[in-house]
Amino acid sequence: MSGEQYRVAVVGATGAVGNRMMEVLEERRFPVGELKPLASARSAGGKLSFAGRPVPVEELKEDSFEGVRLALFSAGAGVSRRFAPLAAQAGCVVVDNSSAFRMDPEKPLVVPEVNPDAVGRRPTIIANPNCSTIQMVVALKPLYDAAGIRRIVVTTFQAVSGTGKRAVHELESQVKDLEAGREPVVQVYPFQIAFNCLPHIGSFLEDGYTEEEMKMVNETRKIFGDPDIGVCATTVRVPVYYGHSESVTVETRRPLSPEKARELLAAAPGVTVVDDPSNLRYPTPLMAAHKDDTFVGRIRKDPSVENGLTLWVVSDNIRKGAATNAVQIAELLVERGLL
Amino acid sequence: MSGEQYRVAVVGATGAVGNRMMEVLEERRFPVGELKPLASARSAGGKLSFAGRPVPVEELKEDSFEGVRLALFSAGAGVSRRFAPLAAQAGCVVVDNSSAFRMDPEKPLVVPEVNPDAVGRRPTIIANPNCSTIQMVVALKPLYDAAGIRRIVVTTFQAVSGTGKRAVHELESQVKDLEAGREPVVQVYPFQIAFNCLPHIGSFLEDGYTEEEMKMVNETRKIFGDPDIGVCATTVRVPVYYGHSESVTVETRRPLSPEKARELLAAAPGVTVVDDPSNLRYPTPLMAAHKDDTFVGRIRKDPSVENGLTLWVVSDNIRKGAATNAVQIAELLVERGLL
Numbered sequence: 001m002s003g004e005q006y007r008v009a010v011v012g013a014t015g016a017v018g019n020r021m022m023e024v025l026e027e028r029r030f031p032v033g034e035l036k037p038l039a040s041a042r043s044a045g046g047k048l049s050f051a052g053r054p055v056p057v058e059e060l061k062e063d064s065f066e067g068v069r070l071a072l073f074s075a076g077a078g079v080s081r082r083f084a085p086l087a088a089q090a091g092c093v094v095v096d097n098s099s100a101f102r103m104d105p106e107k108p109l110v111v112p113e114v115n116p117d118a119v120g121r122r123p124t125i126i127a128n129p130n131c132s133t134i135q136m137v138v139a140l141k142p143l144y145d146a147a148g149i150r151r152i153v154v155t156t157f158q159a160v161s162g163t164g165k166r167a168v169h170e171l172e173s174q175v176k177d178l179e180a181g182r183e184p185v186v187q188v189y190p191f192q193i194a195f196n197c198l199p200h201i202g203s204f205l206e207d208g209y210t211e212e213e214m215k216m217v218n219e220t221r222k223i224f225g226d227p228d229i230g231v232c233a234t235t236v237r238v239p240v241y242y243g244h245s246e247s248v249t250v251e252t253r254r255p256l257s258p259e260k261a262r263e264l265l266a267a268a269p270g271v272t273v274v275d276d277p278s279n280l281r282y283p284t285p286l287m288a289a290h291k292d293d294t295f296v297g298r299i300r301k302d303p304s305v306e307n308g309l310t311l312w313v314v315s316d317n318i319r320k321g322a323a324t325n326a327v328q329i330a331e332l333l334v335e336r337g338l339l
Numbered sequence: 340m341s342g343e344q345y346r347v348a349v350v351g352a353t354g355a356v357g358n359r360m361m362e363v364l365e366e367r368r369f370p371v372g373e374l375k376p377l378a379s380a381r382s383a384g385g386k387l388s389f390a391g392r393p394v395p396v397e398e399l400k401e402d403s404f405e406g407v408r409l410a411l412f413s414a415g416a417g418v419s420r421r422f423a424p425l426a427a428q429a430g431c432v433v434v435d436n437s438s439a440f441r442m443d444p445e446k447p448l449v450v451p452e453v454n455p456d457a458v459g460r461r462p463t464i465i466a467n468p469n470c471s472t473i474q475m476v477v478a479l480k481p482l483y484d485a486a487g488i489r490r491i492v493v494t495t496f497q498a499v500s501g502t503g504k505r506a507v508h509e510l511e512s513q514v515k516d517l518e519a520g521r522e523p524v525v526q527v528y529p530f531q532i533a534f535n536c537l538p539h540i541g542s543f544l545e546d547g548y549t550e551e552e553m554k555m556v557n558e559t560r561k562i563f564g565d566p567d568i569g570v571c572a573t574t575v576r577v578p579v580y581y582g583h584s585e586s587v588t589v590e591t592r593r594p595l596s597p598e599k600a601r602e603l604l605a606a607a608p609g610v611t612v613v614d615d616p617s618n619l620r621y622p623t624p625l626m627a628a629h630k631d632d633t634f635v636g637r638i639r640k641d642p643s644v645e646n647g648l649t650l651w652v653v654s655d656n657i658r659k660g661a662a663t664n665a666v667q668i669a670e671l672l673v674e675r676g677l678l
Binding site (some may be wrong): 149152153155157175176179190191192195196197198199200204207208209210217230231232234236238239240241245247249258277278280282283284285286287298299300301303304305308310312330 | 453490491492494496514515518530531534535536537538539543546547548549569571573575577578579580584586588597616617619621622623624625626636637638639640641642643644647649651672
């Protein structure tokens, strides 16, 4: 690294992911010269802490990006569609955590452990994949490289923090309401999430799949650069605060034993294998929360198909699923001299 | 029906399933002449209510079954292995909710909507399948009949009530502890279950699967009488009180459209189709709790494989998954003049 320091903007700095982006920049000692937290007019005006100092939250405006080198966006697809191109025009490299550009064939969709070269030579806007996709492709990358992947059947157990701070508060307050014998208030989700499971993340499409499920199909293919991977996804919201869990059943193109898969995963970047179930070692969202790695366990042969493997993949959806991956993309840009 | 009334014993009457068996016998107006709740010495001595009257809980003993025509057992495999043969010897027909006899080739394993004829002509001990299997085979039966089934990939979201009353109390008390800022007490499960997911139900076997997962493989094959069905199961405990949910992806032998599957399921006994997602109609454990049906929704084509379908199946694990299925087996015996 050059020792250079960068002026960095975080768009959506007051949100769950924006908050965490600032934390992760600090923790990982990203070379931030000046940090510029940006938010909507409604959320601007306060102060956030960065590197031990208070920094004012400014209102996001068209000219916010002058002199900024890197902007991490996490304020929804509408904001990204409007402001990311302006930031890019101002000479800023954007890492965008929204869905706005993920499937744009001209924009890279990057998980640094999986497809770092997709950043290209002159990146302007780089898309950060969806949380549920990131942890799955991190876990599948070593298996893909060793044996190819024909088909994935995945069912997710997704934490409420993926919806944002309001959803975290809704679960908390529903639990309190039920405790006190009151009818729980249902606002963020269509049904009570406390002590319930909702097979519904994102809007429903005509074929019965949700947007979230189709993200797992389309983003996985784009990240691996392999349109032939079949993916059947069912995405489910569960009453967990932090950490998405995924039951991933995969058919590789060539044989791959669970032992070999475990060995490959143990050596893979960003992966921690936790797989000694008879000694009660398996990943859970509670143990993965507030960590950066993707945790993989319950690795076993699926005897119901040729070349079948099945695994349990857990990661903090706000960290590796969003903030950490975005900061890792920024680190990759620095390493490659692209910032 | 003959109008005859039967002396009925419930073994394990003070447990979560035993309690519910008594409720279901009453609700469904099973022709109970006399009800005999049986429990261990530790739990015996109190009284339970049946049909508006208190009935004493007697200690389960070797001679408890004299004069009893039907015994519903739900007190664990050890109790069943010891006492069910004694009950049968005394001339009683046993419906056993434990795992003791499920895979015994001489004992029928019955879900009345699926394989009623398996009860045979002179049943003595009939096994009630595992909760997670029952709801899955009820949902798959019409698809199996129409198109055959080659392979099932299933991931479960299982409620704590499946573990018993102690687990229900543990989830309640962990939530209270966390609310109060206390370290939650972990006793029933190896890790905190509140706001967590544990990919661990039953003991782990050598190949990395759990007992619960292998029940879904082996019981499904036995109930359908089809040893060629491939099943890959991942069973997960979630912080839900009542109602197991299952993400079930199935490859049929012959083509079957989601529309046709929906139509067949709507006409199937014991199934309620709740499948209009764009109007927020899909099953959740909270809506299935305390009901007898198996609720099926999110029925859609799995485009990643030939003849693929995927669905979301929810049922009350203590009712259809245990007590109701046992009482339905007893009703079948009465209908067929086998009691």
